[in-house]
Amino acid sequence: xxxxxxxxxxxxxxxxxxxxxxDGYARNYLLPQNKAVLATPQNxxxxxQFKGKFDLQIAKExxxxxEMAERLEGVVCTIAAKVSDEDRLxxxxxxxxxxxxLASKNIEVEKRMVLxxxxxxxxxxxxxxxRVYKDxxxxxxxEVVPE
Numbered sequence: 622x623x624x625x626x627x628x629x630x631x632x633x634x635x636x637x638x639x640x641x642x643x644d645g646y647a648r649n650y651l652l653p654q655n656k657a658v659l660a661t662p663q664n665x666x667x668x669x670q671f672k673g674k675f676d677l678q679i680a681k682e683x684x685x686x687x688e689m690a691e692r693l694e695g696v697v698c699t700i701a702a703k704v705s706d707e708d709r710l711x712x713x714x715x716x717x718x719x720x721x722x723l724a725s726k727n728i729e730v731e732k733r734m735v736l737x738x739x740x741x742x743x744x745x746x747x748x749x750x751x752r753v754y755k756d757x758x759x760x761x762x763x764e765v766v767p768e
Contacts, residue, residue: 622647623660625668629682630656631733631755637668637675686754693730693751694759698722704744704767713740714765719749723761741765 622644629635630651633642639660642651651657658664668675700722703711716735723730736750736758744765750758 624651624657625660625664626657628656629679635755636678637672639665639668683754683757686757689753690757690759692728693753693761696723696726696728696761697764698726698761699764699766701766701768702744708744708767710742710744710765713742714763715740719761719763722763 623639623641624647625639626634626636634640647657647659652659698719700714700718702714705711716732716737719735719737720730720732730751734752736752741747741763744767747763747765748760749763750760752758
């Protein structure tokens with residue numbers, strides 16, 4: 622089903638773009654949540670009228686993302702964890718630990734923004750990218766120290 626997005630959805634596209642999605646996803650989520658409209662000729666004409674408004678919204682989102690990226694770039698988070706004799710962690714440092722550490726520095730990020738491929742299981746310094754916006758991914762430094 623072809624739809625026109627009324628807001629930016631990371632997995633689909635930016636506001637005002639026309640995308641094809643599964644019928645059920647459109648009917649059960651996007652349309653009832655008012656996140657999209659059907660791609661009819663009438664809605665396409667409406668899209669052209671609001672194109673300037675959409676461009677302004679995209680610019681605002683991008684500017685906010687770049688400001689947040691500047692705040693995040695080079696942030697160092699120190700996380701203490703229990704360590705065995707071989708300098709391996711008993712548990713692991715997960716996305717939730719990183720979010721809590723950033724929250725203690727008054728930086729709010731969502732779980733889906735932290736791009737941690739697998740949990741951190743060793744002490745030392747690790748770089749973790751944070752996806753703020755499409756193609757805007759500053760890296761933070763996580764220092765895991767023994768408790």
